Amino acid sequence: xxxxxxxxxxxxxxxxxxxxxxxxxxxxxxxxxxxxxxxxxxxxxxxxxxxxxxxxxxxxxxxxxxxxxxxxxxxxxxxxxxxxxxxxxxxxxxxxxxxxxxxxxxxxxxxxxxxxxxxxxxxxxxxxxxxxxxxxxxxxxxxxxxxxxxxxxxxxxxxxxxxxxxxxxxxxxxxxxxxxxxxxxxxxxxxxxxxxxxxxxxxxxxxxxxxxxxxxxxxxxxxxxxxxxxxxxxxxxxxxxxxxxxxxxxxxxxxxxxxxxxxxxxxxxxxxxxxxxxxxxxxxxxxxxxxxxxxxxxxxxxxxxxxxxxxxxxxxxxxxxxxxxxxxxxxxxxxxxxxxxxxxxxxxxxxxxxxxxxxxxxxxxxxxxxxxxxxxxxxxxxxxxxxxxxxxxxxxxxxxxxxxxxxxxxxxxxxxxxxxxxxxxxxxxxxxxx
Numbered sequence: 001x002x003x004x005x006x007x008x009x010x011x012x013x014x015x016x017x018x019x020x021x022x023x024x025x026x027x028x029x030x031x032x033x034x035x036x037x038x039x040x041x042x043x044x045x046x047x048x049x050x051x052x053x054x055x056x057x058x059x060x061x062x063x064x065x066x067x068x069x070x071x072x073x074x075x076x077x078x079x080x081x082x083x084x085x086x087x088x089x090x091x092x093x094x095x096x097x098x099x100x101x102x103x104x105x106x107x108x109x110x111x112x113x114x115x116x117x118x119x120x121x122x123x124x125x126x127x128x129x130x131x132x133x134x135x136x137x138x139x140x141x142x143x144x145x146x147x148x149x150x151x152x153x154x155x156x157x158x159x160x161x162x163x164x165x166x167x168x169x170x171x172x173x174x175x176x177x178x179x180x181x182x183x184x185x186x187x188x189x190x191x192x193x194x195x196x197x198x199x200x201x202x203x204x205x206x207x208x209x210x211x212x213x214x215x216x217x218x219x220x221x222x223x224x225x226x227x228x229x230x231x232x233x234x235x236x237x238x239x240x241x242x243x244x245x246x247x248x249x250x251x252x253x254x255x256x257x258x259x260x261x262x263x264x265x266x267x268x269x270x271x272x273x274x275x276x277x278x279x280x281x282x283x284x285x286x287x288x289x290x291x292x293x294x295x296x297x298x299x300x301x302x303x304x305x306x307x308x309x310x311x312x313x314x315x316x317x318x319x320x321x322x323x324x325x326x327x328x329x330x331x332x333x334x335x336x337x338x339x340x341x342x343x344x345x346x347x348x349x350x351x352x353x354x355x356x357x358x359x360x361x362x363x364x365x366x367x368x369x370x371x372x373x374x375x376x377x378x379x380x381x382x383x384x385x386x387x388x389x390x391x392x393x394x395x396x397x398x399x400x401x402x403x404x405x406x407x408x409x410x411x412x413x414x415x416x417x418x419x420x421x422x423x424x425x426x427x428x429x430x431x432x433x434x
Contacts, residue, residue, distance in 0.1 A: 002262040003176050005100030008053050009071075011169065012101075015051065016065040018165045022123030024063040025133065026162060031057045041222070046354035047127065047166050049263055052099040056089060058107050061099075062117060070102040072117065074110045115143040125162035134159060167359035171351065172374035177264065178408060181352065181376055184221065184266035185406050185417035187259045191215035192270055192421045196432050201249035201274055205229040208255065209243050216259045224265035224356045228256035231274065233387040235400025238346060247274045252282055254400055258356060265356040267378050268418040269404030276432035278425055281395050285383050286403075286425060288320030292381040293403045293423075296348060300371060300379065300407050300414040307367030310348040313381045317344050326385070326392050343385060349378035352406050371409050376417070380404030 015024065028048040032040045044055045052061055052073065059075040078091035090097075092104040105113055118124070118140055126133050137159075173181065195211045208229045216222060230240040231247040235254035247253055256269040271286065273279070278286060292313040299309050318340045321327040326343065327334055334340065350361040353376060363369040364377060382402035389397055403423055408415040422428050 002180055002264075003053055005053070005098060007174070007176060008051060009100040011051050012063055012071045013069070014169060015162070015165060016063055016069050018168075019063075019065040019123070019125055019160075019162075021066050022125060022158075022160075023065070023118060023121045024061075024125035024162045025137070026051060026061040026063070026127050027133075028054070028057060028059045044263065045127075046263070047163055050166065050170060050354060052095075052101070054090070054095055054099050055263070056095070059095070060107065060110060061101070062114075064117065064121075071099075072103045072105065072113075073099055073101040074105050074107045074113075077106045077108075111140070115140045115147070119144060119148070123158050123160060125160050125165070128163045129161060170353055170358065171360040171363075171369070172372060173353060173376055173408075174374075177353065178374070178376070180262055180264040181266065181406070181408070182417050184224075184259055184261040184264055185268070186420055187216065187219045187221055187261065188257055188266040188268050189418045189420035191259070192255060192257060192268060193431060195255060196270070196272055196428065197434055199247065199253060199272065199274055199432065200276075201247060203247050203274075205231055205234075205243040205245050205247065205253070208247075208253070212257055212259075219259070219261070221259035221261045224258040224260035224267065227258075228254065228269075230254045230256075230400065233398040233400070235271065235402075236384040236386050236398065237400075238384070249275050250279065252278075252399065252401065254402055256402060256404065263354055265352055265354070265358070266418070267352055267356050267404065267406050268421060269380055269382075269402045270421055270423060270428075271401040271403065272428050272432065276429060278429065282399060282401075283425060284324055285385070285396070285399050286401050288317055288324075289381050289383050289401045289403050290423060290425075291320070292316040293379055293405070296379050296381065297405065297407060297414065297416065300377075300409060302371055302373055302409060302411065304371050305367045306348065306364045306369075306371060306377070309379070310365070313348050314340055314344065317381060317383060321383070324396075326396060342389075343383045344381065345384070346380075346382065349380050349404075352376045352378060373409050373411050375409040376406060377409070378404050378406050 026048050029045040034040045042057050062072040075095045078089050096104045191212045195208045198211050226241045229243045231253040232251035234240045251274050254271045258267040296309040296313050347365045351358040384400040385396045387398035405416050405418045
């Protein structure tokens, strides 16, 4: 567990304060079958983990707000025979110690205990907008009706989304979270540096991915998402993950990667020349993207609107494309017509935390939330010139460049958490010569 039980208790208390009344039900994720009797590695649900620090499957957290506030965890009991096959479990006592909940029950008793916990609760906070839990809760209220003739909540329909409240809480990172996010960012940045040194013509994309896997596992971290290792024209595919092509002399390779450390994610992108030397055209496009990113990062500070930063990056990119003949026309008209979206079609960034695209990402992108100290987000402009784009000169086609850093909003500006990976042309070329 990364944090003390007291931190999880405090988070549950804050959630109970926000709900004011009623009961919140937060399950963890389900185990997922990969094929036949082989499962994907288990990863707990982020909302559940945020409130408990408990990383085992088959668990449900219940928080009752109001005068008799308490938290209850349902989880798997210890089973020596099962553990011989699948590994150690914390069990009820271990789960209570990690999470600091008031009560713990076996998960097998969930359907028996929940009707009584729901008794007289007129508001239920659901795990997102999911019909599965609505139906299950309705059945529990039917059991209450049969047993006691009590009020049936589903007739009133007072179901609310607990995740909306948790999203607000998760948006501002606590010092302990920032420490983990900083570590994860540094691991990813150093892994990328190692990949740059290992890069040369004829190396396969998957070989660079293997460098990441080695570095991540040495630091007891895992992939936060499937890494992108996109050589040449593959970089023009935003979510390219096949990573199975050979890297060609004269091309660029775009790597978008991130490790996850104790469930906290990182995210960084760098684009660099496979042979260690940028061509003239590659330098031109790269400098446009870098100028947009550096200008945006300078404006990452409390009170600023991230959507304004996106518009500033759009202006810089559009002006650069006009200057070098990839777009033709007047700057303001091209921006109004969104002509730039042929080359820069995604947003400037997203929040980072327990998820790579963390709580608050939409609100930040849309300008509904101004930047505040403790927010962690990416700044990632890009230019992607499709290999079959006949409207541009042949020399530009197939160039795809993204530069991404994860940044922490501080009281006076920001800290670039992924700064250990170089992004200036001369620094990249110097590193690749080592």
